[in-house]
Amino acid sequence: MITRRSLFAAGGGALALAGCATEQVTADGRFPVMSVLGILSDVSDFRSALRSAGLADMLSGAETFTVFAPTNLAWGAAPAEFRNGGAASLRNLIAGGRLRLPDIQARGGRVRMLSGIDLRIVGGTPAEPRIQAARANAAPSGASASIVRPNILCSNGVIHVVQGVLIPA
Secondary structure (H helix, E strand, C coil), rough: CCCHHHHHHHHHHHHHCCCCHHHHCCCCCCCHHHHHHHHHHHHHHHHHHHHHHHCCCCHHHCCCCEEEEEEEHHHCCCHHHCCCCCCHHHHHEEEEEECCCCHHHHHHCCECCCCCEEEEEECCCCCCCEEEEEECCCCCCEEEEEEEEEEECCCCCCEEEEEECCCCC
16 A cells, blocks of 8 residues: 555655766866866866876875866877876876965966976966976976966866976976
């Protein structure tokens, strides 16, 4: 026999299941770095490299990171030894902490990456600063690149989309 109580319980169960539906990932600060990279089609090659190098779990966890994600065009133009360098190479593009552009500018335009190199703002405009890599305690060297989409907020960090792969010369 179906009672009001059993109908109510069944309806509540359906509501509970509906609440488990997959939520659309957005770049509004609610989702982790790896999830947000997944909705940015112009950095998909970089995201694949992070997964292949075993860094996906790190960038999906609770610790905060700032990621300088090269566009697919920039990633394809990077030297093969860098693209195939695994986690060691990719750490040149990841910094600890949540650093938006104003935070980087407040640090004198300098960010220490997980690999130990620095990224420095070397020009450009406030909306699209140019950055360049530098070995620790050395002047910037090598190619520079513009940050074309800054401050993409994630639950565990920030993504800045860049038009180049920064390797100190």
